Amino acid sequence: QLQLVESGGGLVQPGGSLRVSCAASGFTLDYYSIGWFRQAPGKEREGVSCISSSDDSTWYRDSVKGRFTISRDDAKNTVYLQMNSLKPEDTGVYSCAAARRSYCSRRQGDYGYWGQGTQVTVSS
Numbered sequence: 001q002l003q004l005v006e007s008g009g010g011l012v013q014p015g016g017s018l019r020v021s022c023a024a025s026g027f028t029l030d031y032y033s034i035g036w037f038r039q040a041p042g043k044e045r046e047g048v049s050c051i052s053s054s055d056d057s058t059w060y061r062d063s064v065k066g067r068f069t070i071s072r073d074d075a076k077n078t079v080y081l082q083m084n085s086l087k088p089e090d091t092g093v094y095s096c097a098a099a100r101r102s103y104c105s106r107r108q109g110d111y112g113y114w115g116q117g118t119q120v121t122v123s124s
Helices: none
Strands: 003-007 010-012 018-025 033-039 046-051 058-060 068-073 078-083 092-099 118-122
Touching: 003 092, 018 033, 018 092, 018 118, 033 068, 033 078, 046 068, 046 078, 058 068, 078 092
Parallel strands: 010 118
Antiparallel strands: 003 018, 018 078, 033 046, 033 092, 046 058, 068 078, 092 118
């Protein structure tokens, strides 16, 4: 069964850090570009970052540039999102998704596999 499982979410104070992970089972991530998306209460899901399968090129939404870093460890079949200098507006359910494409896509419709998500709450 093809599955993505996120972990590492939690409650953190503003300015703190978290690393969320996206582990794949049932398939190898080598040939998939991976995106991280988030959804805050009452808001639409938005793209946060993605990493390509071909050359590990990356994309970040403007509001997280310089604070978030996406990386992949194909040996562990896992993608990470390191989040530093967290702000209350980063709060949301963070989900990863896999697209069988060589390039990094921002379009949610390009992603065929989705995880259930992990809650990230930034609050004092």
